[in-house]
Amino acid sequence: MRFEVVAILFDIDGTLVDSTPAVVRTWEAFADARSLDVEEILRISHGRRTEDTLADLLPASEVPDAAAQLEALELDDLGDVVALPAAHAVLSRLPADRWAAVTSGSQRLMPARPHAAGLPVPSVLIAAEDVEHGKPDPQGYRAAAAALGVDPDRCLVVEDAPAGIEAGRASGAAVLAVATSHDRSALSEAEAVVEDMRALAVSTP
DSSP states (O other): OOOOOSEEEEOSBTTTEEOHHHHHHHHHHHHHHHTOOHHHHHHHHTTSOHHHHHHTTSOGGGHHHHHHHHHHHHHTOOTTOEEOTTHHHHHHTSOGGGEEEEOSSOTTTTTHHHHHTTOOOOSOEEOGGGOSSOTTSTHHHHHHHHHHTSOGGGEEEEESSHHHHHHHHHHTOEEEEETTSSOGGGGTTSSEEESSGGGOOOOOO
């Protein structure tokens, strides 16, 4: 499939970088300390803001402190965060003003993960605290498109999670899914699904 767009908007975790081991370790430590079911947490957390996942698990008054605790654990656990296949090659083909990242992580954590993986940090990065509503709400992708000065319907969103695919489609963008964290069957709402970004060829004028 060919997409003719002005800009590409990427998710980060599971799309540009593999941080799964660190994420699992963080949630395991958190769940163990609070006697929570880590398997259920991992089932509902991917692609969502930490605060939104915590709101399903804890009283509202406990969410801010718990989110800060999780962020600190993740910032201390960057050693095995790696770039996913072809991420560097794809980003190197894109002008800096023609791509952005939209993530459910924080502004402290999410620049650190691409940096740890040897990837460039985008000039436009819309993070958890930059939006009132996280994915699957389209606010983040609309904000990224606006920051680049383009309409969402002239963007391609690259995502790995159902919540992000829903957000991208709702923003008006086309969506390409990479099956790096979910089975292809869970990504069927995207316009196209590929195994990873090795299947993505980028050309610019």
